Amino acid sequence: MEISSNTQALAYLVAAVLFILGLKGLTHPASARKGNFFGMAGMAIAIGATLLGSEVQSYGFIIAGVAAGAVIGSVLAARVQMTAMPQLVAALHSFVGMAAVLVALGTYLNKAQAGLLNPVLMGELSAGIVIGAITFSGSVIAFGKLQGLISGAPVVFKGQHTLNALLGLVTVGLAIVFATTEASWALVLMTILAFVLGFTLIIPIGGADMPVIISMLNSYSGWAAAATGFTLGNNLLIIVGALVGFSGAILSFIMCRAMNRSIINVVFGGFGGDSEAGPSAVAQAAEKGVKAASVEDAIYWMEDANRVIIVPGYGMAVAQAQHALKELMELLEENGVEVKFAIHPVAGRMPGHMNVLLAEADIPYDHVLEMDEINPEFATTDVALVVGANDVTNPAAKTDPSSPIYGMPILDVAKARNIYVIKRSMRPGYSGVENLLYYQDNCSLIFGDAKDVCEGMVTALKGGGH
Amino acid sequence: MPDTLVALYVFVLACFIGYFVIWGVTPSLHTPLVALTNAISGIVIVGALLVTGAESAGTTAEVIGFFAVLLASINVFGGFLVTNRMLAMFKKKDKKQGS
Numbered sequence: 426m427e428i429s430s431n432t433q434a435l436a437y438l439v440a441a442v443l444f445i446l447g448l449k450g451l452t453h454p455a456s457a458r459k460g461n462f463f464g465m466a467g468m469a470i471a472i473g474a475t476l477l478g479s480e481v482q483s484y485g486f487i488i489a490g491v492a493a494g495a496v497i498g499s500v501l502a503a504r505v506q507m508t509a510m511p512q513l514v515a516a517l518h519s520f521v522g523m524a525a526v527l528v529a530l531g532t533y534l535n536k537a538q539a540g541l542l543n544p545v546l547m548g549e550l551s552a553g554i555v556i557g558a559i560t561f562s563g564s565v566i567a568f569g570k571l572q573g574l575i576s577g578a579p580v581v582f583k584g585q586h587t588l589n590a591l592l593g594l595v596t597v598g599l600a601i602v603f604a605t606t607e608a609s610w611a612l613v614l615m616t617i618l619a620f621v622l623g624f625t626l627i628i629p630i631g632g633a634d635m636p637v638i639i640s641m642l643n644s645y646s647g648w649a650a651a652a653t654g655f656t657l658g659n660n661l662l663i664i665v666g667a668l669v670g671f672s673g674a675i676l677s678f679i680m681c682r683a684m685n686r687s688i689i690n691v692v693f694g695g696f697g698g699d700s701e702a703g704p705s706a707v708a709q710a711a712e713k714g715v716k717a718a719s720v721e722d723a724i725y726w727m728e729d730a731n732r733v734i735i736v737p738g739y740g741m742a743v744a745q746a747q748h749a750l751k752e753l754m755e756l757l758e759e760n761g762v763e764v765k766f767a768i769h770p771v772a773g774r775m776p777g778h779m780n781v782l783l784a785e786a787d788i789p790y791d792h793v794l795e796m797d798e799i800n801p802e803f804a805t806t807d808v809a810l811v812v813g814a815n816d817v818t819n820p821a822a823k824t825d826p827s828s829p830i831y832g833m834p835i836l837d838v839a840k841a842r843n844i845y846v847i848k849r850s851m852r853p854g855y856s857g858v859e860n861l862l863y864y865q866d867n868c869s870l871i872f873g874d875a876k877d878v879c880e881g882m883v884t885a886l887k888g889g890g891h
Numbered sequence: 892m893p894d895t896l897v898a899l900y901v902f903v904l905a906c907f908i909g910y911f912v913i914w915g916v917t918p919s920l921h922t923p924l925v926a927l928t929n930a931i932s933g934i935v936i937v938g939a940l941l942v943t944g945a946e947s948a949g950t951t952a953e954v955i956g957f958f959a960v961l962l963a964s965i966n967v968f969g970g971f972l973v974t975n976r977m978l979a980m981f982k983k984k985d986k987k988q989g990s
Binding site: 444445447448449451452453454457458460461464465467468471472475476480481482483484486487489490491493494495497498499501502503505507510513514517518520521523524525527528530531532534535538539545549639640643646647649650651653654655656657658659660661662663664665666667668669670671672673675676679768770775776777778780781784785787790793795 | 894895897898901902905906908909910912913914915916917918919920921922923924925926927928929930931932933934935936937938939940941942943944945946947948949951952953954955956957958959960961962963964965966967968969970971972973974975976977978979980981
């Protein structure tokens with residue numbers, strides 16, 4: 426069966442509508458699963474309509490590619506740990522980027538063969554290749570940083586921005602040369618430089634900015650798809666690419682706002698390494714010393730508390746402590762303690778990552794509160810238990826104008842009556858800024874792996890505590 | 892109107908739709924949203940199919956296309972399934988609350 430190009434265009438329209446409904450569904454928990462199914466249906470229709478169209482004439486390579494991709498993708502999705510979600514997403518972004526590059530190259534070969542090259546097409550091809558290549562190598566770097574294969578610290582050197590600007594200009598120049606002269610050397614060189622550019626653009630971005638970077642690369646992958654759509658004159662790709670591109674851009678904006686930083690600042694800032702943090706306040710605080718506490722100390726206070734607020738951070742995620750926290754929550758609640766979870770928008774390394782981890786541990790939705798909802802409650806809270814969160818609890822963001830994180834909205838943990846922070850070492854968080862919270866009189870640190878400590882708390886509570 | 896201009900019209904209007912649709916999203920669903928848009932950006936598979944299956948496609952284009960199809964379909968399947976997995980976890984809680 427072969428469908429006409431008009432039927433195909435109508436099918437694409439239906440698919441586009443389904444994708445829009447899918448995204449719309451994701452804006453509310455109640456409709457989210459339906460949204461995902463709309464997305465799947467849209468994709469199925471898009472693929473089906475393409476295969477049945479007159480342009481697709483041979484199926485061997487296609488069937489092989491889809492079959493292999495389906496197996497690999499399904500296994501990845503089924504096996505990935507929720508804590509590794511940022512890495513998976515980064516890896517998937519890189520695949521889209523690379524696919525866009527390959528589609529553009531393949532289109533070039535096909536059109537060249539058919540003698541259908543023209544400057545507009547080659548300009549569009551160049552855009553697809555450049556955006557796709559930047560998405561690919563940028564995502565590979567993000568993946569490496571998230572996976573710990575390369576250091577999360579920003580790599581900054583003198584003249585970096587000049588180098589990037591230069592690389593960008595040369596890449597655009599080569600695209601123009603290619604579009605006007607059909608010179609294949611320009612195509613090759615442009616492709617290579619675009620890969621390099623993705624690398625040099627992401628390498629200076631520090632671990633603290635990863636939630637923004639993940640959304641930004643998400644956005645890039647959308648623009649890459651849209652550029653491919655221009656190349657192929659395919660409206661569906663253009664629509665979907667624009668949707669994804671804007672989704673990522675808006676999430677990046679929301680994440681930046683949660684850190685009180687501009688996107689320019691994120692992209693060019695190099696935030697997340699050994700920063701020149703306002704030494705004045707930190708030096709003062711260091712003299713006061715830090716208190717270390719035992720699991721029993723914390724349990725002693727938590728058991729008799731009216732309200733405990735737990736603040737999870739990436740330390741909880743890497744230690745996989747969410748299940749132990751769930752048990753801790755249940756035991757405390759049996760003792761009549763009210764337990765809530767406070768989530769900072771940029772906790773972890775991906776927007777909303779903590780919500781997913783707590784959901785995985787089956788922690789009830791109404792126990793999990795966003796920053797704005799929970800902040801007024803810290804002042805009347807007996808114990809705040811910080812589990813591997815760092816920068817998002819640092820009062821320096823409010824009190825120390827010289828701090829690099831000054832102005833960033835934080836969780837008001839510092840106001841709780843007693844504060845216990847589970848932490849592996851005295852190393853500062855991603856921002857590289859010392860946390861003034863630790864030097865407060867009412868704050869004690871429990872050194873250790875978040876999971877071990879939380880399990881220790883559970884055991885202590887079961888054993889009757891103190 | 893030349894095709895490229897039509898494409899530009901479609902592009903700009905779609906940008907507006909994207910802009911208005913995404914703003915309402917609740918922070919707790921940010922990760923599933925990223926995963927879903929990730930799956931959806933696998934729409935480049937359509938481009939990959941057109942390149943691979945084109946009648947004029949030479950062997951080089953076919954091989955390039957094969958890898959494009961492979962990568963994009965990993966993205967499509969992986970993205971949708973992992974989104975579903977995450978949303979199922981959120982769903983479980985909703986049920987409990989209701990009962």
